[in-house]
Amino acid sequence: MVYIILIxxxxxxxxxxxISPEMFKDIDKISTIALNLLIFSVGVDIGLNKEVLTKIKKKGVKILLVPLAVVIGSLFGGLIVGLIFKLQTNLALAISAGFGWYSLSAVILTNLAGAEAGTVAFLSNVFRELLAVLSIGFIASKINYITAIAPSGATAMDTTLPVISKFTDEETVVIAFLTGTILTFLVPFLVPFFYNI
Structure with missing residues (x-):
């Protein structure tokens, strides 16, 4: 599947x-429809397995440990990379708080810190999503299913969800969707928060 995605x-x-840009002026609409169909098909797959939702309910509040761990890991990783590239701590944290949502985090940081910071946020979060697509299968097979959610960050609820679904099980897909939803909710708050500290 990874090879098909890369190709x-x-x-x-x-x-x-x-090609002329005019030919694909509605490409955003087409890709949104395709993505929603993929997510719908993953939802149908989960809905067909009645035991999954029961297992998730039994986990209770512990299920929130996954998004919490992804937040902590992302911010810690951002700090380390920030030290390597001599970025200000607040900027490094703000970029890593994009959690893979490259469009929104780039816009927020462009408004707060200028085009250069916005570009860095855009590229780092795009690369995060690409690395997630490339690494999910390996992590799922060599480490465990839950860890395979982490590289996706906020995209675990949409663009990388089909990849997670391919390489893990229904229970992990539900946890991934929940994790992605929580991280997506946090991005517009955490990016400006960390930049302004």
Whole structure:
């Protein structure tokens, strides 16, 4: 599946270089519809397995440990990378608090800190999503299913959810969706919060 994703991405980039933008002015709508169909199909798959939701309910509040761990790991990773590249601590934390949601975090940081910070946020979060797509299968098979959620960050509720679904089980998919939803909710609050400290 990872190879198909990479080939599709490469073909899309090549194709995009040779066509007129007018031909694909509605590409955002098309990709949104396709993504929603993928998420719908994952939801149907989960709904068919009645035991999954029961198992999730039994976990209770402990299920919130997954998004908490992803938040802590992302911020810690951002601090380390910030030290390596000599970024201000607040900027490094704000960029890592994008949790893979490259469009929103880039816009917020462009408004707060300028185009350079917004570009860094955009690229780091795009690369996070690409690395998630490439690493989820490996992490799921070599470590465990829950850990395979972490690279996705906020995208665990949408773009990387089908990849998580492919390499894990229904229970993990539900936890991934919940994790992605929580992280997506946190991004517009944490990015400006960390930048302003």
């Amino acid at each position: 599709s991405l490469t073909l899309g980039i090549a194709f995009g270089n040779f």
